[in-house]
Amino acid sequence: MDSADLGYSSPRDGGSKPSFHPDSPSADDKEKTTHIRFLVSNTSAGSIIGKGGSTITDFQSQSGARIQLSRNHEFFPGTPDRIIMLSGGFNEIFKAMELILEKLLNEDEENHEADTRMKVRLIVPNSSCGAIIGKGGSTIKSFIEESQADIKISPQDNNYAGFTDRLVTVTGSLEEQLRAIYLIMSKLAEDAHYPQSLNSPFPYGGANFSAFPAAPVGYVIPSMSYNATNYGPNGIGGRHTGSKGATSARSPAGTADAQGSSVTFGVADEHIGAVVGRGGRNIMEITQISGAKIKISDRGDFMSGTSDRKVTITGAPEAIRTAEALIMQRVSANTER
Numbered sequence: 001m002d003s004a005d006l007g008y009s010s011p012r013d014g015g016s017k018p019s020f021h022p023d024s025p026s027a028d029d030k031e032k033t034t035h036i037r038f039l040v041s042n043t044s045a046g047s048i049i050g051k052g053g054s055t056i057t058d059f060q061s062q063s064g065a066r067i068q069l070s071r072n073h074e075f076f077p078g079t080p081d082r083i084i085m086l087s088g089g090f091n092e093i094f095k096a097m098e099l100i101l102e103k104l105l106n107e108d109e110e111n112h113e114a115d116t117r118m119k120v121r122l123i124v125p126n127s128s129c130g131a132i133i134g135k136g137g138s139t140i141k142s143f144i145e146e147s148q149a150d151i152k153i154s155p156q157d158n159n160y161a162g163f164t165d166r167l168v169t170v171t172g173s174l175e176e177q178l179r180a181i182y183l184i185m186s187k188l189a190e191d192a193h194y195p196q197s198l199n200s201p202f203p204y205g206g207a208n209f210s211a212f213p214a215a216p217v218g219y220v221i222p223s224m225s226y227n228a229t230n231y232g233p234n235g236i237g238g239r240h241t242g243s244k245g246a247t248s249a250r251s252p253a254g255t256a257d258a259q260g261s262s263v264t265f266g267v268a269d270e271h272i273g274a275v276v277g278r279g280g281r282n283i284m285e286i287t288q289i290s291g292a293k294i295k296i297s298d299r300g301d302f303m304s305g306t307s308d309r310k311v312t313i314t315g316a317p318e319a320i321r322t323a324e325a326l327i328m329q330r331v332s333a334n335t336e337r
Helices: 027-031 042-049 051-063 090-110 126-133 135-147 174-190 269-276 278-290 317-336
Strands: 034-040 066-069 082-088 118-125 150-153 165-172 246-250 261-268 293-296 308-315
Touching (some): 034 090, 034 174, 051 066, 090 118, 090 174, 126 135, 126 150, 135 150, 165 174, 261 269, 269 293, 278 317
Antiparallel strands (some): 034 082, 261 308, 293 308
């Protein structure tokens, strides 16, 4: 399949903006109403919604697709990210995807955080992942070759009863991502196992996430988000085995007081910037999501015998676990760069 078959034309005027005008895989598929789900951070969700819902309304009007977001406390299991679902015809969904990814790229550029190879994580039922992988990996290999994007599928996770979704991570420029997403969506449109519709972007109400009672995030599956090291199969209270950016040394949880318990651990000085974020944006988001209080030691104030800064988290046990998992994800993502 060449670029003409994909309905793709080169960027206009030598710029970086891709010009995509895809046609559905077939006339039958064009008539179908379908959906696609992917993950966005809480910050990105706010950007997509816009002031008073202006941006999301505009995107729905331009694309013809319906755009829904999970609520601000409904995170994809094992991540701090919300779910966005696009519903409608194939072309409508693809147009909405293009508008959203372009918006997020522009936001990053304005904040001087743009990376030439961005990541988008699609949520795909395990029953449909085989169609994307293909016999002996032939389909996913062809998608990678045609799009020039990197495509990875998370391992099937059995930690949550009733949880059957996996993450398909697409890494590349905006142009490469859209090419890859087009190919993946085309394959899903042809797959009889792929559900044509969902009532909610967050269909996990009946699933059992008992491994993390009252905690929206655990650290059993941060690898699903960032293809990073698994920080311990025992989940809650586990040591951070194999982490390059954080020490496994932890002070015991303090006695409960008015503020709750407290845990202190070390994070390599080189990763503190990624945890804090530009203007403190990351640490504020972690604090907001977890409900915990987070304190990072000053420069030069290290864990005893190490060159790691002290990170102290105070709050309820669930809040501490959540904040710690989110910090470890920031560390692992920064380690990959």
